[in-house]
Amino acid sequence: MIANHKGEIPVVVLLLPFILGISIGFNCNSGRYLISLAVGFTSLLILFLLLNFYYTHFKIYKKRWLGGITIHLLLLLAGWIATINNNELNNARHFSKLPAQRLLLRINSEPQLKNGLIRFTVSVIAGINQKQPTPASGTLMITIKDSSALQLTYGDELLIPGKYAPIDPPFNPAEFNYKKYLAHQNIYYQEFLYPGQYRIIQSNTGNPFIAKALALRRKMVEKIKRQLHDPNAIAVASTLILGYKADLSEDVLQAYSKTGTIHVLSVSGAHVAIIWALLAFMLRFLNRLKHGRVIKTVIIIPIIWYYAMLTGFSPAVCRAAVMISTVIIGKTYNRYINNLNILAVSAFILLLYNPLLITDVGFQLSYLAVAGLVVLQPVVYAWFTFDNKWADKIWLPCSVSIAAQVITFPLSAFYFHQFPVYFLFSNLFIGIPTAVIIYSGIFYLVLPPIPYVSAGLAWILEKTILLMNHVLAWVEHLPFASINKIWLTTTEYLLLYAIIICVFYFLYDRKAWLLRTGIVLIFLLAASISIKRYRSYTTNSIAFFNLRKNTGIVFKNGDHAVVLSNLADTDKNYNYSIKPYLDSCKINDVILYKPDQELRSAFLRKQGNLIQFRNQSIAIINKDYTDTASAVKLKTGYLYITGNPKIPLAIINKNHEYHTIIIDATNSPKTVQLVVDQARALHANYVVLKRNKSFLAASN
Incomplete structure (x- = not known):
C-alpha cells in the first residue's frame, strides 16, 4: 500500500512540514515577518550543523528526536519564508506602491480572445511619472476591447495609462471568488483598455525559448x-x-x-x-x-x-x-x-x-x-x-x-x-x-x-x-x-478524507479501531450535512443581488424560490451569480419572473410595484414611479430603488414608511450618490449594492 515504515518514504515525511509552512505563510504573509523568520531559520540551521558536527561528543544518538524536530522546524520556516518572498506585494518596488502616470510593461502570457475581449497578463517593468521612469515590478491583468490587439504576442512591451484598479471580490453569495483565484497567481490589479490607450514600444523581448x-x-x-x-x-x-x-x-x-x-x-x-x-x-x-x-x-x-x-x-x-x-x-x-x-x-x-x-x-x-x-x-x-x-x-x-x-x-x-x-x-x-x-x-x-x-x-x-x-x-x-448541488464545508471536506483513509487502511490492515473510527467519522459527517440541510429547509430569506446592469432578487422559502430578474436562466451572468446561491441553498423548485410581471404564489405576491413575501414587504421605486400624494403612508420593510429614478427621496417619504433603502447596481453613480446624500440628510437606513456585496434579509 503506502509503506511499511516511514523510513521508506523520507521525502514524503519531510514534505509535510514544508507544506505546513506554506499554509502558515498564506495567512501570515506580511513582509515584516521576514527578519524574525530569517533569524530563526539561521539559528536553527546553525544548531542543526552543530548537532551533526558534535554528534558523538554530545551523545545526540540518545536524543534522536532533537535532530528530527530541528529539521522539521527548518522546513516549516523554509516554506513560510518562500511564501512571503513569493508574494509580489511584499516587494518595495511593486507598481501599486509607486506613483505613475504611465506604466511600461511586458506581456508574459499568450493573449487570448474570448467574448470579444483580449485578455493576458503582463510584468510591469517601470512606472513613468513626469516622463521619468522608475523601475517597478509586479503582475497586472490586462483586458483590451480592440480587434487590432490580436496582433499582440508574448514578449511585446506596451506603454499604458497608470489607471489600474483592484480586482473585485465576489459580490454575491456562493459566487466564484475570482479575486482570490487571481491573488493565488500574484495578480491583484487589472486594467481595461480601449483603442488608442496602449502603444507597442518593442517586440520579442521575452524569454526566447518560451x-x-x-x-x-x-x-x-x-x-x-x-x-x-x-x-x-x-x-x-x-x-x-x-x-x-x-x-x-x-x-x-x-x-x-x-x-x-x-x-x-x-x-x-x-x-x-x-x-x-x-x-x-x-x-x-x-x-x-x-x-x-x-x-x-x-x-x-x-x-x-x-x-x-x-x-x-x-x-x-x-x-x-x-x-x-x-x-x-x-x-x-x-x-x-x-x-x-x-x-x-x-x-x-x-x-x-x-x-x-x-x-x-x-x-x-x-x-x-x-x-x-x-x-x-x-x-x-x-x-x-x-x-x-x-x-x-x-x-x-x-x-x-x-x-x-x-x-x-x-x-x-x-x-x-x-x-x-x-x-x-x-x-x-x-x-x-x-x-x-x-x-x-x-x-x-x-x-x-x-x-x-x-x-x-x-x-x-x-x-x-x-x-x-x-x-x-x-x-x-x-x-x-x-x-449536483454538492456544497461541502471545509470541515465536511476534511471529514470525507479522514473517512477514506480509515476505510482503505482498514481494508489493507484489518485493524478494528480503524473501522470504529471510520463509523464515528461517518456519523459526524451525516450529522453535519443533516443539520445544514435542516437549516436550509427551515429558513426563509430575501437576497438582493449585485448584478451590475441587471436586477436580481431571490425570495427563498424553504427549498422553493422565486427569482425576480431581467436575466434568462440560460444567461451566463445568471449561471455565474444567481444559480450558485440557489444550488448552495438546496433549492429544488425555482420560478423565474421578469421585474415587471405580476405574480402570486403560496408565499409571494407582486402587484404593480409592491411585493409581499411572508411577513416582509418591498416597494419598488423605478423611473416609472409617480407621486400618488396619498393621505395614508404605505408601510413597507424595504424601499428598492432601481433603474435611475429621478424623484427626490423627500417626495417618496410622503407616500412610504419603510425600514431600509436598497439602492441596486443598475443605478448610475450619480443617482447612487444623490440617494445616499438624501438618505443621510433624512437619517434613513440604506444599503448600496453597486460595487458592494449583496444584501440578505431574513424573513421567518
Whole structure:
C-alpha cells in the first residue's frame, strides 16, 4: 500500500512540514515577518550543523528526536519564508506602491480572445511619472476591447495609462471568488483598455525559448485548423494535444465535466507518459549500444520538458515531467525509488519554485490522483481475483479509475459541487480514443505535409474526437448522469478524507479501531450535512443581488424560490451569480419572473410595484414611479430603488414608511450618490449594492 515504515518514504515525511509552512505563510504573509523568520531559520540551521558536527561528543544518538524536530522546524520556516518572498506585494518596488502616470510593461502570457475581449497578463517593468521612469515590478491583468490587439504576442512591451484598479471580490453569495483565484497567481490589479490607450514600444523581448514554443504552438493550432473541419473537434485536438484552451465551447466543457473525464482536456501526466512511451519505443535501438541508455535519457528528457513548455507549463505537466525525468534517470542507472518519494520530490521542487502552486486546483487534483493510484489502487485491485486474463485486464483499469475517483472526489465536490455517476464507464471508454488522438495528432503535427498520409491522419484525428464527444454527450444526458448541488464545508471536506483513509487502511490492515473510527467519522459527517440541510429547509430569506446592469432578487422559502430578474436562466451572468446561491441553498423548485410581471404564489405576491413575501414587504421605486400624494403612508420593510429614478427621496417619504433603502447596481453613480446624500440628510437606513456585496434579509 503506502509503506511499511516511514523510513521508506523520507521525502514524503519531510514534505509535510514544508507544506505546513506554506499554509502558515498564506495567512501570515506580511513582509515584516521576514527578519524574525530569517533569524530563526539561521539559528536553527546553525544548531542543526552543530548537532551533526558534535554528534558523538554530545551523545545526540540518545536524543534522536532533537535532530528530527530541528529539521522539521527548518522546513516549516523554509516554506513560510518562500511564501512571503513569493508574494509580489511584499516587494518595495511593486507598481501599486509607486506613483505613475504611465506604466511600461511586458506581456508574459499568450493573449487570448474570448467574448470579444483580449485578455493576458503582463510584468510591469517601470512606472513613468513626469516622463521619468522608475523601475517597478509586479503582475497586472490586462483586458483590451480592440480587434487590432490580436496582433499582440508574448514578449511585446506596451506603454499604458497608470489607471489600474483592484480586482473585485465576489459580490454575491456562493459566487466564484475570482479575486482570490487571481491573488493565488500574484495578480491583484487589472486594467481595461480601449483603442488608442496602449502603444507597442518593442517586440520579442521575452524569454526566447518560451517565445519560440508559443509561436510553434500557434503554427500547430493553425495546422490543425487547415485539415480538421468541425469546430469542436479542432478545439478538443488543440486542447488535448497542445494545451490550447481558448476555443473550447461551454457545451464541450460541460459534457466532459459531467462525465468525470474533464482531466482529458488538461494536458497532464497521462499525456506526458504517452509521449515518453512513444519516444522510448522509437529510441529502443539505443539500448544495444554501450552507453545507449544514457544517450536515450539525454534525448528524451529535454523533449519532455520542451513539450511541457509547449503546453504552457501547467502544474500537472510539470509534476509529470519532474516525475518521469526522475524515473528515467533511475531506470538508466538501475536505481529503485519509491513512487511516493518521486511524487514528493517533484512537489517539493515545484513548491520551492512557486509556493502558490499549492492553491492551484489542477496541482491538487493531479497529485491526489497519482497518490491514489500509488496507495489505493493496489487495495482496490485486490478486491477481486479473476482466473480469466481478459477479465483481469478489464478489472485493472477499473481499479485505476475507482482509486483515482475516490481520492479526488472530496476535492472535486468541494470545488465543482458535482459527482459523475457513470465515471467508470466514461473513463474506461476514453482510454483508447485518447491514445489514438494523441498519437495521430502528434504524427500529423510532426510529419511534413505528405499527400494522403496527412489527410488520413487528420481524418482519424477528427473522427476519433467526434466519436468521443458523441459518446460523452450521450452519457451526459443519461438519467442520473451526475449528482449536483454538492456544497461541502471545509470541515465536511476534511471529514470525507479522514473517512477514506480509515476505510482503505482498514481494508489493507484489518485493524478494528480503524473501522470504529471510520463509523464515528461517518456519523459526524451525516450529522453535519443533516443539520445544514435542516437549516436550509427551515429558513426563509430575501437576497438582493449585485448584478451590475441587471436586477436580481431571490425570495427563498424553504427549498422553493422565486427569482425576480431581467436575466434568462440560460444567461451566463445568471449561471455565474444567481444559480450558485440557489444550488448552495438546496433549492429544488425555482420560478423565474421578469421585474415587471405580476405574480402570486403560496408565499409571494407582486402587484404593480409592491411585493409581499411572508411577513416582509418591498416597494419598488423605478423611473416609472409617480407621486400618488396619498393621505395614508404605505408601510413597507424595504424601499428598492432601481433603474435611475429621478424623484427626490423627500417626495417618496410622503407616500412610504419603510425600514431600509436598497439602492441596486443598475443605478448610475450619480443617482447612487444623490440617494445616499438624501438618505443621510433624512437619517434613513440604506444599503448600496453597486460595487458592494449583496444584501440578505431574513424573513421567518
